[in-house]
Amino acid sequence: MPSVCFYFQVHQPFRLKRYSFFDIGKDHFYEDDEKNKLILDKVSEKCYLKTNRKILDLINRHKGKFKVSYSISGTALEQFENHRPDVLQSFIDLSKTGCVEFLSETYYHSLSFIYSKDEFKRQVEMHREKIKLYFNQTPKVFRNTELIYNNELASFIEKMGFKAIVCEGVDRHLGNRTPNFLYQPAGTLKIKSFLKNYRLSDDIAFRFSDRNWNEWPLHADTFASWVHKIAGNGEVMNLFMDYETFGEHQWEETGVFDFLDHLPMEIMKHSDFDFKTLSEAADQYKVRDIYDVPEFTSWADAERDLSAWLSNAMEKEAAKRIYQLEEKVLLTGNKDLIDVWGKMQTSDHFYYMCTKFWSDGDVHKYFSPYDSPYDAYIYYMNVLADFETTIEETVKDITPVKKSRRRKEIADN
Numbered sequence: 001m002p003s004v005c006f007y008f009q010v011h012q013p014f015r016l017k018r019y020s021f022f023d024i025g026k027d028h029f030y031e032d033d034e035k036n037k038l039i040l041d042k043v044s045e046k047c048y049l050k051t052n053r054k055i056l057d058l059i060n061r062h063k064g065k066f067k068v069s070y071s072i073s074g075t076a077l078e079q080f081e082n083h084r085p086d087v088l089q090s091f092i093d094l095s096k097t098g099c100v101e102f103l104s105e106t107y108y109h110s111l112s113f114i115y116s117k118d119e120f121k122r123q124v125e126m127h128r129e130k131i132k133l134y135f136n137q138t139p140k141v142f143r144n145t146e147l148i149y150n151n152e153l154a155s156f157i158e159k160m161g162f163k164a165i166v167c168e169g170v171d172r173h174l175g176n177r178t179p180n181f182l183y184q185p186a187g188t189l190k191i192k193s194f195l196k197n198y199r200l201s202d203d204i205a206f207r208f209s210d211r212n213w214n215e216w217p218l219h220a221d222t223f224a225s226w227v228h229k230i231a232g233n234g235e236v237m238n239l240f241m242d243y244e245t246f247g248e249h250q251w252e253e254t255g256v257f258d259f260l261d262h263l264p265m266e267i268m269k270h271s272d273f274d275f276k277t278l279s280e281a282a283d284q285y286k287v288r289d290i291y292d293v294p295e296f297t298s299w300a301d302a303e304r305d306l307s308a309w310l311s312n313a314m315e316k317e318a319a320k321r322i323y324q325l326e327e328k329v330l331l332t333g334n335k336d337l338i339d340v341w342g343k344m345q346t347s348d349h350f351y352y353m354c355t356k357f358w359s360d361g362d363v364h365k366y367f368s369p370y371d372s373p374y375d376a377y378i379y380y381m382n383v384l385a386d387f388e389t390t391i392e393e394t395v396k397d398i399t400p401v402k403k404s405r406r407r408k409e410i411a412d413n
Contacts, residue, residue: 003236003276004227004267005194007166008243010072011109012040012079013348015369019379024386035369037083044084047247052090054257058264059099066264067099067275071143074107074127075346088134095135101277102131104139104162110345111309113144113153115323124160141166141278145347147196147299148306151292154185154193162191164282166240168299169195173291180234183291192282193291196240196299200226205241209254220259224266231272235285301356309350314377319350321384325391330410331403332394340387352376
C-alpha cells in the first residue's frame with residue numbers, strides 16, 4: 001500500500017532593519033519590528049489560518065485518514081508567540097488530532113551544521129524543547145534548513161537519536177532510481193532518508209498558477225492520477241513544500257484551496273493508497289537502497305546545492321564572520337546576546353545577498369525585504385560591526401577566572 005507523505009516547512013525569519021554605518025555604536029536593536037509584524041500578519045491571514053482550518057477539516061472529514069507533517073522553525077514559533085497567538089493555537093489544535101507530526105530542525109533555521117557542530121546541536125536541542133512545550137511531541141524525524149543534506153549530516157543525526165531524515169531527491173545522486181522509496185544514507189547503520197519527489201511537489205508549489213504550463217489548470221483528480229502511477233514502483237510519495245504555497249505563493253483566487261480540499265479524497269479513491277506521517281512511514285517501510293550524497297545538497301534553486309546562500313564573496317564573508325564569534329559570544333553568558341547571535345545566523349540573511357540571475361534570481365528577489373543583494377550585505381555587515389564591538393567590550397570585562405569557568409561549562413554542555 002503506497003503512502004503519501006505531506007511535509008510542510010513553516011518559517012519566518014527576524015528581518016534586520018536598514019541599519020546604516022552611522023548607527024554603529026549608537027543603536028543596538030537590529031530587527032525591523034514593523035516589517036516583521038506586517039509580513040507575519042499578511043501570511044497569517046492569507047495562508048496559516050486558512051490552511052490550518054482546511055487541514056483540520058480534512059482530518060475530521062476523512063476520520064483521521066488524512067495526515068501531514070510540519071517543520072516549524074523556532075523563529076517562526078517565537079513570532080507566533082509574540083504577535084499571532086491565534087496562529088500558534090491553530091497549530092496546537094492540529095497537534096491534538098493525533099494526525100499531525102512535528103519534525104525537528106535547527107531553532108534559528110541556520111547553516112550551523114556547515115560551520116559548527118556544537119552550535120548545530122545546541123539549536124536542535126532548543127528546537128526540540130520548543131516542540132515538546134507546545135505540541136507535546138518529541139520529534140523523531142529531522143529536516144535540516146532548506147533540506148540541506150549530505151552523508152555526514154545523516155550520520156550525525158543518527159547519533160543524536162533520530163530515526164529518519166528528510167532531503168531532496170537529487171537526480172545526479174539518484175541516477176535512474178525513483179525517490180519513491182526509503183533509502184539508507186551511505187555510512188549509516190539504521191537511519192532512513194525520505195527523498196522529496198520534486199517534480200510532483202513543484203507542480204503544486206511552483207507551477208500551479210502558471211497559465212503557460214501545459215497542465216494548467218491543475219485539478220485534484222489529475223494530480224491524484226499522477227500519484228497513483230507509482231503503484232508497483234514506489235512505496236512513499238514525498239510531497240514536500242513551503243506551507244506558504246497555500247494562499248501566499250499560490251493565491252486563493254488560483255483555486256489552490258479547492259485543490260487541497262479535493263486531493264485527499266481523489267488520492268484515497270485508489271484503495272491501495274493512504275496518507276502517513278513521516279514517522280509512521282519510517283516504521284512501516286524498509287530501505288530499498290543506499291543514497292550516497294558526499295556533497296551538500298538542498299532543495300533551493302536549480303542547482304539544489306549551497307549556492308543559494310554561499311555562492312558569492314559577500315555571503316561567504318558574512319557567514320564566516322558571524323560563526324567566528326561563537327566562542328566569544330558564549331563566553332559572555334548573556335542570553336540576550338546569544339539570542340541575537342542565533343538570529344543573525346538565520347539562513348535568510350545570506351539568501352538575500354545572493355546575486356544569481358534568471359529565474360532563481362527572481363525567487364530570491366521575491367523573498368528579500370531589500371532593494372538589492374548589495375543592500376542586504378551592507379545592512380547586515382553594519383549590524384555585525386556593532387554586534388562585534390558589543391561582544392568585544394562584554395568579554396573584555398569578564399575576569400580570567402570567570403572566563404575559565406564559562407569555558408568549562410561550554411565544554412561540558
